[in-house]
Amino acid sequence: MQFKKMQCRKKILLSTTVMPLVVVAGVAAGGVILVPGVRVAPAFAQCSAKKNSACNPCAAAKCNPCAAAKCNPCAAAKACNPCNPCAAAKACNPCNPCAAAKACNPCNPCAAKACNPCNPCAAAACNPCAGGGGGMSACFVPRLRMAAMCNPCAAAKCNPCNPCAAKACNPCAAKACNPCAAKACNPCAAKACNPCAAKACNPCAAKACNPCAAKACNPCAAKACNPCAAKACNPCAAAKCNPCAAKACNPCAAAKCNPCNPCAAKACNPCNPCAAGGAAELTDAEAVKVYDCLMKEMKAAYAKSDNQVALSYISWPRYSKRAYVSATHGNRYVQNYANKKGRAYGAYEQAGRMPAGAKLAKDSFSVSTNGTVTVGPLFIMEKMRAGFNPDSDNWRYTMIMPSGATFGTTKGKGSGKVEFCAGCHISVAPDRDSLWLLPEEYRVAY
Amino acid sequence: MAVVSWLLGAPALAHADFVDGLAAFDGGDYATSFEEWVPLAQRGDIEAQVALAGLYMAGQGVRANVAEALRWYRAAAEQGDPVAQLNMGDFYDRGIGVARDPVAAYVWFALAAESGRAWPATRRDALNARMNPDQRAEARQRLKAWRAAH
Numbered sequence: 001m002q003f004k005k006m007q008c009r010k011k012i013l014l015s016t017t018v019m020p021l022v023v024v025a026g027v028a029a030g031g032v033i034l035v036p037g038v039r040v041a042p043a044f045a046q047c048s049a050k051k052n053s054a055c056n057p058c059a060a061a062k063c064n065p066c067a068a069a070k071c072n073p074c075a076a077a078k079a080c081n082p083c084n085p086c087a088a089a090k091a092c093n094p095c096n097p098c099a100a101a102k103a104c105n106p107c108n109p110c111a112a113k114a115c116n117p118c119n120p121c122a123a124a125a126c127n128p129c130a131g132g133g134g135g136m137s138a139c140f141v142p143r144l145r146m147a148a149m150c151n152p153c154a155a156a157k158c159n160p161c162n163p164c165a166a167k168a169c170n171p172c173a174a175k176a177c178n179p180c181a182a183k184a185c186n187p188c189a190a191k192a193c194n195p196c197a198a199k200a201c202n203p204c205a206a207k208a209c210n211p212c213a214a215k216a217c218n219p220c221a222a223k224a225c226n227p228c229a230a231k232a233c234n235p236c237a238a239a240k241c242n243p244c245a246a247k248a249c250n251p252c253a254a255a256k257c258n259p260c261n262p263c264a265a266k267a268c269n270p271c272n273p274c275a276a277g278g279a280a281e282l283t284d285a286e287a288v289k290v291y292d293c294l295m296k297e298m299k300a301a302y303a304k305s306d307n308q309v310a311l312s313y314i315s316w317p318r319y320s321k322r323a324y325v326s327a328t329h330g331n332r333y334v335q336n337y338a339n340k341k342g343r344a345y346g347a348y349e350q351a352g353r354m355p356a357g358a359k360l361a362k363d364s365f366s367v368s369t370n371g372t373v374t375v376g377p378l379f380i381m382e383k384m385r386a387g388f389n390p391d392s393d394n395w396r397y398t399m400i401m402p403s404g405a406t407f408g409t410t411k412g413k414g415s416g417k418v419e420f421c422a423g424c425h426i427s428v429a430p431d432r433d434s435l436w437l438l439p440e441e442y443r444v445a446y
Numbered sequence: 447m448a449v450v451s452w453l454l455g456a457p458a459l460a461h462a463d464f465v466d467g468l469a470a471f472d473g474g475d476y477a478t479s480f481e482e483w484v485p486l487a488q489r490g491d492i493e494a495q496v497a498l499a500g501l502y503m504a505g506q507g508v509r510a511n512v513a514e515a516l517r518w519y520r521a522a523a524e525q526g527d528p529v530a531q532l533n534m535g536d537f538y539d540r541g542i543g544v545a546r547d548p549v550a551a552y553v554w555f556a557l558a559a560e561s562g563r564a565w566p567a568t569r570r571d572a573l574n575a576r577m578n579p580d581q582r583a584e585a586r587q588r589l590k591a592w593r594a595a596h
Contacts, residue, residue, distance in 0.1 A: 304532055306563050330474025366474070366506075374504045377472070399472065403500045404565065405529045407468055407493065414493075420469045 137373050139293035144280050144371030280367040287322040287333065290365070290373055298363050302378045304404025309380045313337045313361035317446065319346055323365070324442045328424060332364040332376045336438055342383070345435070346446035353433040356394075358383040360435075375402040379421070381434075392422035393434040464494055471497070476507030487518060495522035496530050512543035523554065526596065531558035532566040539573060548577055552585040553592065 282290065295314065302310035316337040323333035338345040342358030345351055364376030380398040388394040389411050396410040397418040408417030425434040467482030480501055486494035495518045501507050502515035516537060522530035535554035538547045552573050558566035574582065 304529070304536075304565050306565055330472055332474060372505075374506065399468075401497070401500055402504070403496060403529055403533055405493070405496050405500070407497070417465050417468050420465075420472065 137294065137297055137375060139290055139297065139373045141280065141282060141286055141290060141367055141371035141373065143286065144367070144369060146371075280369050280371070281325075282323075282333070282367060284322055287324070290367070291323045291333075291335065294365055294373060294375065298365070298375050298378075298402075301375050301402040301404065302363070302400050305378075305400045305406050306404075307378075307380070307398065307400055307406060309359055309361055309382070309398070310378055310400055313339075313359075313363070313378075313380075316340075316359075316361070317343065317346070317444075319444050319446075320438055320442045321444055322442065324439060326362075326364075326438075328436060329362065329364055329379060330366070330376070332366045334362045334364045334376075334379075337361045337363075343446070346444070348437050348443060351433070351435060352431070354383045354435075356383050356385045377401050381425075389422075391426070393426055395422065395425065395434055397421040397425075464491065464497075467494070467497065471506075476501060478507070480507035487521070490521075490525070492522045492525050492527045492530070495519070495525075496527060496533075499530070499533070516543045523557075524596075526557075528558040528561035528563055528566070531555075532563065532569070535566060535569060539569065548573055549581050549585045549588065552577065552581075553588045556585070556589055557592065 299314055314337070316339050319336040319338060320334070323335050325331055326334045336345070337360065339357075339359040341355055342360055344354060344358070345360060360381040362379040364379065366374045366376055368374070378400040380396075380400065382396040382398070384394045384396050386394060388396065392410055396412070398406060398409045398412075399418055399421065400406050406414075408414035410418055410422065422434070425436065428434060428436055463482050463486055467479040467486075470476070470478035470482065479497070483494040483498045483501070487498045499515045499518035499522070502511045502518065504510065508514075516534075519530045519533045519537070523534045531554045535551045535558060536542070537544055538551035538554060540546070544550075552570060555566040555570035555573060559570050577585070
């Protein structure tokens with residue numbers, strides 16, 4: 001079973017992906033900029049000139065489209081009145097009443113383009129690009145979001161620059177992030193350009209036309225399907241006929257990720273399936289800021305479960321300096337809390353066995369490479385009396401989803417659904433009482 | 447015999463699928479969770495429907511889609527799941543993916559609260575205090591109709 005393979009998948013690691021910090025100029029380039037004189041009709045422009053109302057476009061009651069309700073759907077008092085000096089400013093000007101108005105306001109110049117990063121609808125229900133909506137989280141990592149906007153490799157979702165992005169804004173998005181998906185915009189699609197595309201020569205090419213279909217993102221890595229590897233049975237093995245074999249004739253051969261993939265040559269090639277992925281790494285300051293922003297949201301989400309730990313854990317002592325990546329919890333950022341009876345947790349290696357009544361809680365969130373933050377599950381361990389369940393060291397495991405759903409509790413409803421939790425935790429040294437310890441650099445000393 | 451073993455085996459198989467999806471979710475492999483839960487949800491498994499709604503809300507393993515989240519929450523809520531019902535109430539109360547509708551929100555909160563949950567009961571009472579008499583009357587009617595239909 002799949003979950004067995006996943007049991008105790010990894011030791012605690014810090015998975016990092018260093019994202020380039022790129023300053024974005026013209027973030028709102030996709031937005032419609034409301035500048036007086038640009039959106040007004042010619043008739044109004046003339047009229048306006050006659051009335052010498054250049055400094056006040058709202059002055060002319062009759063001929064000013066700002067004043068006439070009929071021709072201006074946003075007229076007069078409405079939020080999107082183009083007469084408003086704020087509205088004429090930059091599209092995403094916070095002073096702009098349209099920008100600050102309701103999400104998905106059709107009057108909002110930022111809303112004009114579906115995938116406009118300036119679009120307040122981007123995080124909301126009506127935007128098809130609301131990818132990684134993070135359960136509608138208002139929190140995000142500005143640095144990553146900025147990098148994602150101008151780096152086509154950074155974010156798989158909702159980046160108009162990214163050929164893997166939403167269909168709505170990207171003609172290349174036909175098949176999710178498949179470099180072979182769209183001929184028009186994908187140099188991998190053309191046989192001539194892509195030595196992996198020729199089935200006859202490369203048995204790996206048959207797999208969804210994806211050079212990453214084979215092991216380790218490299219069709220040349222798997223001997224069985226690697227035309228470069230098996231000289232004897234592969235007519236392409238000879239340097240001349242095998243583009244993967246000879247550096248000289250194959251500019252991609254030396255590339256790091258996929259020697260057969262011409263897209264791999266450039267690190268930031270949007271077609272490069274090797275370019276994106278991994279958990280986004282946050283600086284200390286970012287991790288603190290995101291967590292602070294998210295706390296209220298997490299608390300509200302977990303509270304829906306009515307679970308007593310979920311309602312109270314946030315007031316317990318915290319044992320992690322800041323949210324850190326836990327590989328054993330899906331590479332999510334987590335923080336560790338323990339109640340009073342569980343205070344020995346702060347002794348870490350010397351914690352010994354926890355007393356009955358000790359409770360540990362680990363809230364979590366994930367950060368995508370485009371800076372979107374998503375509330376994750378709340379993981380709870382409660383030490384029960386001896387004899388409760390020797391198979392779990394008498395710990396009761398509970399996993400609470402952000403929806404408020406409790407999908408399982410050891411020895412309770414859905415007990416079998418959280419067996420994998422015990423399965424992983426019990427694999428630590430016997431004197432550790434099923435406790436994995438957080439990385440030293442994130443430990444709070446009590 | 448084959449029928450009997452199928453009848454006996456089907457729930458166990460469904461359970462295994464859900465657990466696989468949950469374990470994958472725990473491990474951050476949302477795509478696998480999605481794959482595991484979709485067929486279950488389509489077959490009417492309430493837990494899978496709620497879980498799937500969560501994936502759609504968060505955009506995990508699938509592009510975020512509030513309408514789809516709403517669809518799966520509704521499917522589970524109609525089957526009487528209190529978590530789905532309280533989330534439906536929350537959607538209608540806050541206008542997430544739907545127009546704000548205090549009456550609909552009240553109905554879903556009230557139904558979820560019938561399971562003994564405090565969270566929807568609190569939200570129901572808070573909403574009740576904001577509603578006008580007409581809305582309260584309509585909510586009572588809808589609740590009555592819902593109960594009659596279920």
